[in-house]
Amino acid sequence: MIKLEKISKFYQVGDEQVTALQDISFPIEKGKLTIILGPSGSGKSTLLNILGGMDQSTAGKFLFEGENVTQFDDHQLTDYRRKVVGFVSQFYNLVPSLTALENVAIAARLTANDHRAEEYLAKVGLKQRLNNFPSQMSGGEMQRVSIARALSKKPEMLLCDEPTGALDTKTSLRIMKILQEVAKTSKTAVIVVTHNPSFERYGDCIVRLRDGRVESIKRNPVPSEIG
Numbered sequence: 753m754i755k756l757e758k759i760s761k762f763y764q765v766g767d768e769q770v771t772a773l774q775d776i777s778f779p780i781e782k783g784k785l786t787i788i789l790g791p792s793g794s795g796k797s798t799l800l801n802i803l804g805g806m807d808q809s810t811a812g813k814f815l816f817e818g819e820n821v822t823q824f825d826d827h828q829l830t831d832y833r834r835k836v837v838g839f840v841s842q843f844y845n846l847v848p849s850l851t852a853l854e855n856v857a858i859a860a861r862l863t864a865n866d867h868r869a870e871e872y873l874a875k876v877g878l879k880q881r882l883n884n885f886p887s888q889m890s891g892g893e894m895q896r897v898s899i900a901r902a903l904s905k906k907p908e909m910l911l912c913d914e915p916t917g918a919l920d921t922k923t924s925l926r927i928m929k930i931l932q933e934v935a936k937t938s939k940t941a942v943i944v945v946t947h948n949p950s951f952e953r954y955g956d957c958i959v960r961l962r963d964g965r966v967e968s969i970k971r972n973p974v975p976s977e978i979g
């Protein structure tokens with residue numbers, strides 16, 4: 753079980769205390785797509801960093817499969833990031849001098865001719881692009897490579913920070929569809945942070961943040977299918 757219990761994060765700025773998150777509580781389900789929505793400054797990045805083991809909360813508990821991540825030391829956190837978390841951002845972060853296949857293989861510490869790298873790219877519909885370099889791919893294709901790369905680590909949790917931030921609407925929907933499928937077919941907890949409210953209908957669970965607090969939590973018993 754993955755669960756946030758009254759997570760708060762405060763920053764001391766001069767003699768002022770800034771509240772980035774206050775009493776955030778919600779469960780995160782494996783095999784489901786959770787969408788975190790909120791305007792700029794609502795605490796989305798702070799929350800994602802805590803979930804990804806990049807940052808610790810000031811108060812509250814973050815429980816991951818029976819372990820209290822809140823109490824992890826740096827060594828345990830590094831281990832957690834490497835073994836548990838996959839990360840996708842709007843910037844793809846592909847190595848320009850490597851092909852799609854090599855970008856995935858290297859991340860998973862596989863050799864380029866290991867068929868598993870190919871399988872992950874096939875999963876995101878890129879079987880025809882294995883030997884393309886990033887400069888020979890569209891934004892949507894590069895994002896799919898970065899999703900394949902994240903999946904090759906077999907993460908228990910896939911964190912996506914504005915994954916469609918640099919993409920047009922049609923391509924964005926394709927990416928959301930892939931993320932829906934990833935959640936459904938692997939047992940991964942997929943978490944998408946976005947400020948785009950039109951994606952709401954595609955998530956299993958939608959958490960709205962405002963001013964560092966949970967404004968609402970909604971569950972879609974049957975999320976809309978894309979395409």
Ligand code: ADP
Pocket residue numbers: 763764765770771772773790791792793794795796797798799
């Ligand atoms: P979002 O990702 O939704 O834009 P953030 O998590 O980046 O929101 O920020 C939430 C709040 O916390 C904002 O008011 C922001 O200014 C503040 N904040 C975030 N990081 C820091 C920091 N390192 N120091 C001080 N304040 C911060």
Ligand code: ADP
Pocket residue numbers: 800801803804805806830833834837838839911
């Ligand atoms: P490594 O030591 O293997 O290079 P890190 O310990 O730096 O990796 O990061 C581990 C994982 O955390 C990687 O999959 C990386 O993509 C992911 N990650 C990077 N940035 C963030 C972030 N802001 N929030 C959550 N996870 C992140």
